[in-house]
Amino acid sequence: MQNPRKLAVQSKLASAQSTDSDGSINSILDEELKVAENALKRNYKSYGAWHHRTWVLSKGHSSTDRELRLLNMFQKQDSRNFHAWNYRRFVTALRNISKEEELQFTTDMINDNFSNYSAWHNRRVIGQEFTKAGWGFAFPRDSSLAVDLSTAILTLSENGDLQRIYDKWLARSTCRLDTAEIDSDRLHLESFWGVFLICGIACFIALSIYFFQIMRRFRCSAQADSLLDGQGTSRSKRLQIFLSILDEWAG
Numbered sequence: 154m155q156n157p158r159k160l161a162v163q164s165k166l167a168s169a170q171s172t173d174s175d176g177s178i179n180s181i182l183d184e185e186l187k188v189a190e191n192a193l194k195r196n197y198k199s200y201g202a203w204h205h206r207t208w209v210l211s212k213g214h215s216s217t218d219r220e221l222r223l224l225n226m227f228q229k230q231d232s233r234n235f236h237a238w239n240y241r242r243f244v245t246a247l248r249n250i251s252k253e254e255e256l257q258f259t260t261d262m263i264n265d266n267f268s269n270y271s272a273w274h275n276r277r278v279i280g281q282e283f284t285k286a287g288w289g290f291a292f293p294r295d296s297s298l299a300v301d302l303s304t305a306i307l308t309l310s311e312n313g314d315l316q317r318i319y320d321k322w323l324a325r326s327t328c329r330l331d332t333a334e335i336d337s338d339r340l341h342l343e344s345f346w347g348v349f350l351i352c353g354i355a356c357f358i359a360l361s362i363y364f365f366q367i368m369r370r371f372r373c374s375a376q377a378d379s380l381l382d383g384q385g386t387s388r389s390k391r392l393q394i395f396l397s398i399l400d401e402w403a404g
Contacts, residue, residue, distance in 0.1 A: 158185075159208065166212075178214055185209045190223065197227055203236045207243055217248040232262055235271045242278065252279050253297060371395050 162185055169177035186209055192202035210220060221244060227237050245255055256279050262272040309315040374394050 158205070162209075178212075182209050182212055182214050186215060193227065197231045197234050198236055200236060203240050207240060210244070210247065217244050220244045221248070228262070232266055232269050233271045235274070238271045238275050242275070255279055367398060370398050374398065 162181060165181050166178060169181060186206060189202045189206040189209065192199050193206075196202070206220075209215060210217070221241075224237055224241050224244065227234065228241075231237070256276065259272050259276045259279065262269055263276065266272070306315070309318070371391075371394060375391055
């Protein structure tokens with residue numbers, strides 16, 4: 154429903170622009186913001202409503218301060234709503250709010266609810282603005298984060314924690330491919346003794362069953378032949394019967 158509504162709004166905006174009436178344009182867009190706000194009050198996670206509100210705000214005739222107040226209200230109701238966090242990043246970019254200010258807001262939200270994964274994600278997105286290639290950090294001029302980070306590093310260095318962190322997380326994780334013993338990771342014949350044992354037992358059982366069936370068939374055939382002849386079966390005759398049974402089973 155949002156796309157047909159956008160077409161209708163664009164038609165109204167075109168008519169208002171043709172008369173150079175800024176008041177009419179603001180009235181049209183404010184009405185759309187109210188429609189989206191009412192939809193969001195019914196469902197905080199309405200993707201269509203958030204998207205429509207973004208589209209209206211991108212027209213450049215609406216107050217970003219009002220949007221921030223509305224966002225604060227919605228995020229108090231549902232602090233994990235990732236739609237609201239995405240919209241907040243859009244509004245703060247239009248409002249040119251500093252990254253430090255948004256980082257402080259995000260930190261306050263995390264302090265209120267440590268498991269707020271949406272706030273943690275927003276913190277990661279904001280943090281990407283401060284980082285350059287590798288582990289280097291670049292802060293804006295007069296940034297409070299630079300002072301806080303420098304103070305934290307000095308504190309860790311003075312009490313010896315910095316060296317312990319290095320020894321625990323960096324020194325022991327260096328690559329030692331030239332001297333590493335990799336024999337323990339190689340596969341040897343001894344590694345498959347269990348498989349060999351199982352295969353051997355299975356083969357022995359199969360051969361035993363096969364041999365038992367042949368002997369059973371041979372005994373029945375020998376008895377039937379002796380009954381027909383009325384005499385005992387000779388060894389050559391028994392061998393002939395046994396070989397014929399083997400040939401029959403092999404075929």
